[in-house]
Amino acid sequence: MSRQPDRPPPPPVVQRLRIRYAKRDRMRFTSHRDVARALERALRRAQLPMAYSAGFSPHPKVSYAGASPTGVASEAEYVEIALADKRDPDDVRRALDAALPPGLDIVEVVEAAPGASLGERISASRWQVELREVDPAVAGEAIERFLALETAPVERPTKDGTRTVDARAAVVTLAIADHRPSVADIRQSAGPGAPPGGDFAPCAILDLVVRHTTPAVRPDDVMMALRQAAALPTPVTPLVTRLAQGLLDETPSASDGTPDHPVQLIDPLAADAVEAPPQ
Amino acid sequence: MPVESVWPRLEPLLPQVSKPIQYVGGELHATVKDWDVAGDETVRWCLMYPDAYEVGLPNQGVQILYEVLNERDGVLAERTYSVWPDMEAVMRAQAIPQFTVDAHRPVKAFDVFGISFSTELGYTNMLTALDLAGIALHARDRSDDDPIVVAGGHAAFNPEPIADFVDAAVLGDGEQAALRITEIVRAWKSEGRPEGRRGLLMRLATDGVAYVPSLYDVDYLPDGRIRRVTPAVAGVPWRVSKHTVMDLDAWPYPKKPLVPLAETVHERYSVEIFRGCTRGCRFCQAGMITRPVRERSITTVGEMVQRGIAATGFEEVGLLSLSSADHSEIGEIAKGLADRYEGENVSLSLPSTRVDAFNITLADELTRNGRRAGLTFAPEGGSERMRKVINKMVTEEDLIRTVSTAYGNGWRQVKLYFMCGLPTETDDDVLQIAEMAKHVIAAGREAAGRKDIRCTISIGAFVPKPHTPFQWAAQLDWETVDRRLRALKATVMNDRNYGKSIGIRYHDGRPSIIEGLLSRGDRRVGAVIEHVWRDGGRFDGWSEHFSFERWSAACDAVFAGSPVSLDWYTTRERDQSEVLPWDHLDAGLDKDWMWEDWQDALRSVEVDDCRWTPCYDCGVCPSMGTEIQVGPTGRPLLPLSPV
Numbered sequence: 001m002s003r004q005p006d007r008p009p010p011p012p013v014v015q016r017l018r019i020r021y022a023k024r025d026r027m028r029f030t031s032h033r034d035v036a037r038a039l040e041r042a043l044r045r046a047q048l049p050m051a052y053s054a055g056f057s058p059h060p061k062v063s064y065a066g067a068s069p070t071g072v073a074s075e076a077e078y079v080e081i082a083l084a085d086k087r088d089p090d091d092v093r094r095a096l097d098a099a100l101p102p103g104l105d106i107v108e109v110v111e112a113a114p115g116a117s118l119g120e121r122i123s124a125s126r127w128q129v130e131l132r133e134v135d136p137a138v139a140g141e142a143i144e145r146f147l148a149l150e151t152a153p154v155e156r157p158t159k160d161g162t163r164t165v166d167a168r169a170a171v172v173t174l175a176i177a178d179h180r181p182s183v184a185d186i187r188q189s190a191g192p193g194a195p196p197g198g199d200f201a202p203c204a205i206l207d208l209v210v211r212h213t214t215p216a217v218r219p220d221d222v223m224m225a226l227r228q229a230a231a232l233p234t235p236v237t238p239l240v241t242r243l244a245q246g247l248l249d250e251t252p253s254a255s256d257g258t259p260d261h262p263v264q265l266i267d268p269l270a271a272d273a274v275e276a277p278p279q
Numbered sequence: 280m281p282v283e284s285v286w287p288r289l290e291p292l293l294p295q296v297s298k299p300i301q302y303v304g305g306e307l308h309a310t311v312k313d314w315d316v317a318g319d320e321t322v323r324w325c326l327m328y329p330d331a332y333e334v335g336l337p338n339q340g341v342q343i344l345y346e347v348l349n350e351r352d353g354v355l356a357e358r359t360y361s362v363w364p365d366m367e368a369v370m371r372a373q374a375i376p377q378f379t380v381d382a383h384r385p386v387k388a389f390d391v392f393g394i395s396f397s398t399e400l401g402y403t404n405m406l407t408a409l410d411l412a413g414i415a416l417h418a419r420d421r422s423d424d425d426p427i428v429v430a431g432g433h434a435a436f437n438p439e440p441i442a443d444f445v446d447a448a449v450l451g452d453g454e455q456a457a458l459r460i461t462e463i464v465r466a467w468k469s470e471g472r473p474e475g476r477r478g479l480l481m482r483l484a485t486d487g488v489a490y491v492p493s494l495y496d497v498d499y500l501p502d503g504r505i506r507r508v509t510p511a512v513a514g515v516p517w518r519v520s521k522h523t524v525m526d527l528d529a530w531p532y533p534k535k536p537l538v539p540l541a542e543t544v545h546e547r548y549s550v551e552i553f554r555g556c557t558r559g560c561r562f563c564q565a566g567m568i569t570r571p572v573r574e575r576s577i578t579t580v581g582e583m584v585q586r587g588i589a590a591t592g593f594e595e596v597g598l599l600s601l602s603s604a605d606h607s608e609i610g611e612i613a614k615g616l617a618d619r620y621e622g623e624n625v626s627l628s629l630p631s632t633r634v635d636a637f638n639i640t641l642a643d644e645l646t647r648n649g650r651r652a653g654l655t656f657a658p659e660g661g662s663e664r665m666r667k668v669i670n671k672m673v674t675e676e677d678l679i680r681t682v683s684t685a686y687g688n689g690w691r692q693v694k695l696y697f698m699c700g701l702p703t704e705t706d707d708d709v710l711q712i713a714e715m716a717k718h719v720i721a722a723g724r725e726a727a728g729r730k731d732i733r734c735t736i737s738i739g740a741f742v743p744k745p746h747t748p749f750q751w752a753a754q755l756d757w758e759t760v761d762r763r764l765r766a767l768k769a770t771v772m773n774d775r776n777y778g779k780s781i782g783i784r785y786h787d788g789r790p791s792i793i794e795g796l797l798s799r800g801d802r803r804v805g806a807v808i809e810h811v812w813r814d815g816g817r818f819d820g821w822s823e824h825f826s827f828e829r830w831s832a833a834c835d836a837v838f839a840g841s842p843v844s845l846d847w848y849t850t851r852e853r854d855q856s857e858v859l860p861w862d863h864l865d866a867g868l869d870k871d872w873m874w875e876d877w878q879d880a881l882r883s884v885e886v887d888d889c890r891w892t893p894c895y896d897c898g899v900c901p902s903m904g905t906e907i908q909v910g911p912t913g914r915p916l917l918p919l920s921p922v
Contacts, residue, residue, distance in 0.1 A: 026290070026303040026304070026305055027303075027305065027540070029293055029299040029300045029302075029303050030300050030540050031298075031300065033542060034300055034540045034541055034542065035540075037540070037542065037546075038538075038540050040592075041307075041538060041591065041592030041593065042592060043592075044592035044594070045589070045590075045591070045592040052624065058624055070299070070300075071293070071294040071299065099592070101305055101306070101307050101540065102305065103305060132291070236291050237291050237292075237294045237295070
């Protein structure tokens with residue numbers, strides 16, 4: 001018996017769409033697999049003309065560019081989908097957003113332009129870390145101690161034991177963020193998950209930019225190093241949100257990490273949004 | 280008065296526990312209503328499936344009642360599931376009560392706490408939930424502020440082992456019963472809760488909608504058997520009957536099933552194509568207590584699938600029932616759905632099928648576009664004699680013909696289910712399973728013209744269940760079950776020609792003995808459940824959590840000095856005159872007919888399916904005022920206009 005299914009090959013891909021989505025409020029507790037299942041079901045409910053892979057169990061062509069860890073909220077997750085028929089990106093944004101549960105929100109949809117892939121346009125993440133019940137001054141001192149370290153090895157439990165990563169090497173910026181909106185503000189507008197205001201004072205909010213490395217250094221690892229090597233007390237589990245992903249703008253004048261020249265990430269969809277795709 | 284959500288206190292703790300997504304709710308089609316949606320008239324249900332979220336969420340019973348109740352004005356229904364031990368520890372440390380996943384409201388604040396028991400092994404999880412909720416474990420210790428705790432599901436047909444812990448039990452189909460209970464609770468609340476909690480329980484009992492164990496007295500004989508069960512209060516019925524929904528087309532639920540974010544055991548849109556089964560397999564409690572057969576029409580099935588797939592985005596449709604190929608129009612349903620979803624990557628599954636060549640045609644249709652991986656059949660007994668005892672009317676010829684067709688049509692694996700420990704079984708009956716598997720492989724190799732086909736045999740230990748002809752039978756001790764299964768495995772593995780083509784799967788026999796205790800137990804078993812729970816017993820349906828030693832030790836402690844024991848409840852055969860703990864609970868089956876059927880079993884006499892042959896007087900239809908409802912209707916699957 002043939003090992004290939006007895007039917008015509010799937011229709012070809014005619015359009016690729018790049019999607020930025022957010023994981024807000026209680027949806028931060030979804031794992032990457034949970035998000036993938038929810039998104040694929042939403043694609044079906046939204047009745048998008050998905051392109052499918054060939055084979056015995058065809059699956060829609062969806063590719064994910066990294067994924068924030070379970071428990072971490074995000075304003076900037078990226079995924080690319082392939083369609084067998086052309087659709088207006090903005091219609092797709094509305095349809096897909098309506099088909100997803102609240103908290104998994106579609107922020108932006110653009111048609112993919114030729115050139116660099118999504119993965120090639122992302123080399124770092126900007127994280128916001130909310131340290132409830134931590135005095136910003138105390139956090140500031142711990143950050144100074146951390147930044148002075150040569151290396152900050154931390155152990156992370158994995159399936160096969162533990163793995164040691166250097167939490168210091170991947171950190172591009174770590175500072176007290178004074179001009180940023182807190183995650184609590186986002187959550188207040190997000191509905192039932194929002195805590196009553198004023199409960200968490202004092203609260204230190206950190207701005208953290210981490211280079212994507214292999215093995216990856218997660219905000220958790222940096223927090224672990226802050227606790228262990230820089231003696232930062234964290235009475236409550238920190239609330240972490242990915243604010244942006246993109247290429248580090250490495251031009252020296254643009255970003256040296258000082259308050260006057262904060263490190264900038266280049267929006268990975270900017271190139272697609274600007275260039276009209278040639279047909 | 281609104282109740283406070285536990286979410287603000289829960290959320291910061293979630294990163295500490297495994298799979299936090301299971302506690303956050305927010306599923307597609309989850310319903311959150313205002314707590315006071317109808318002011319003082321509001322009736323609030325908390326529904327629980329007493330297992331982990333990944334198992335409980337897909338449960339059809341809970342999803343149907345959730346939707347039926349929430350569709351009504353003035354009623355709100357939320358859900359709760361068993362929390363894993365790591366979460367239980369966090370909740371105890373932080374004083375967070377058992378909560379619903381919908382609005383994270385404390386379970387104790389609801390009017391009715393309904394728990395659906397598919398299996399008796401969820402009893403300890405009920406105690407965890409009650410305790411975490413701050414509801415007294417014992418029904419008699421509860422106050423007017425506590426919800427009434429109602430058990431449902433198949434295990435509720437003998438709720439005696441949990442009689443201390445539940446306020447009421449509902450037998451049979453829940454749709455109309457849940458609405459009836461809602462009306463009674465609303466009337467009682469709006470009248471100012473006359474006579475408090477007991478007043479409400481009296482209303483439920485005298486109405487007949489539910490069985491209220493505390494309103495019955497049980498007396499025992501000196502030898503441990505039950506002398507009698509009698510109403511303790513005037514006005515309470517001597518017998519409580521099951522509920523039967525007679526028009527499934529009028530109850531097309533679930534319409535908008537919950538679509539979870541977390542991964543769960545079933546990820547599909549399931550539609551019951553009929554309820555009930557009259558095949559008459561004597562071991563099968565489901566087939567006895569859900570009679571008569573009531574088909575859902577092909578048109579309703581077609582509409583439900585169309586709406587369900589559109590509403591959920593699921594890629595798989597399950598056509599559920601106790602024996603799905605027996606629907607009078609199953610061929611048309613399968614072909615119609617396969618046509619409708621041709622090229623759309625929606626797969627169809629038919630979980631329960633009998634051994635019959637027609638099923639291969641059906642299975643071929645269902646997998647028209649997909650891979651033919653495995654087919655499953657359940658001969659249940661290895662020898663012809665054994666199959667006559669259990670009334671599973673399958674000959675070895677039937678089976679060989681069926682599997683030959685399957686292998687010939689490109690199926691590569693056949694899975695066969697059997698039971699070990701059936702009444703009158705001998706060592707040889709079990710070894711016959713190996714012979715059957717070898718014949719299957721031999722016939723399959725010939726039909727497929729190749730050697731790389733496989734057959735997997737999967738064997739479960741038989742547990743005698745209430746309201747079946749085997750309710751009087753002795754359960755086989757676990758040592759003998761294990762010995763027979765080891766011998767079977769050795770026989771299969773040592774076979775030079777076929778051993779490598781046959782896989783064998785079984786579990787040890789000890790959990791089945793505890794299931795047997797809980798299935799046929801009486802009120803005295805409640806103390807054992809509580810003892811086990813206090814000793815740390817949780818998630819008894821999970822082999823990594825189950826401890827036979829814990830249950831066995833609890834029986835020794837609780838039953839010391841009494842005439843009963845773990846063996847007394849399980850491996851003891853009952854005689855015709857014994858009062859069984861569930862005799863006052865009426866599934867419609869005539870006890871004399873069941874005894875006759877038990878005697879027929881011992882004589883290897885078979886009985887036909889009453890759908891196609893004359894009535895054999897099992898008693899259900901006349902006593903329940905019901906009748907068999909089967910097609911064919913001759914109607915088409917599809918409504919032609921878009922729905």
